[in-house]
Amino acid sequence: MDRVLLTERQVEILVLLAWGEPVRCIAKELYLSAATVNYHLGRLRRIFGAQSLPSLVAAASVAGILTSDQLPVQGTGRLDVAPSEQSWDRASPLWTPHALAGADQADPTHFAPDHSARSAAVTAAAFVQVEKII
DSSP states (O other): OOEEEEEHHHHHHHHHHHTTOOHHHHHHHTTOOHHHHHHHHHHHHHHHTOSSHHHHHHHHHHHTSSOGGGSOOTTTOOOEEEEOSOOTTSSSOSEEEEOOTTGGGSOTTSOOOOOHHHHHHOOSOSEEEEEOOO
16 A cells, blocks of 8 residues: 555545535635635545545545544534544544533534534644555
């Protein structure tokens, strides 16, 4: 397997895409143009050999970049992610979830994802090493 580097921005876009956010919302949240988001998505699709956005999310999950814990939380829609100290060579994922304070008190009948805190929490290294799926 070949090693590739994903930028922090590419990982942020993958996480938001996994949440089901449309390109225009991802662009707005990350203060980018929709064309820039589409550029990153195109590069990610080439890296993972994905033909569609759902297959890109699936490939990122298989590679360990996204975990099932990073998909929307039923009832609250809130999830915070931060870089872990684990490397790709270990069994643990690269990103670990941390529930937002007060998420357990959210009303499950009024589902409204809150990505603002999560975006601020995805920080640290400029690059994340991952295995390229061949």
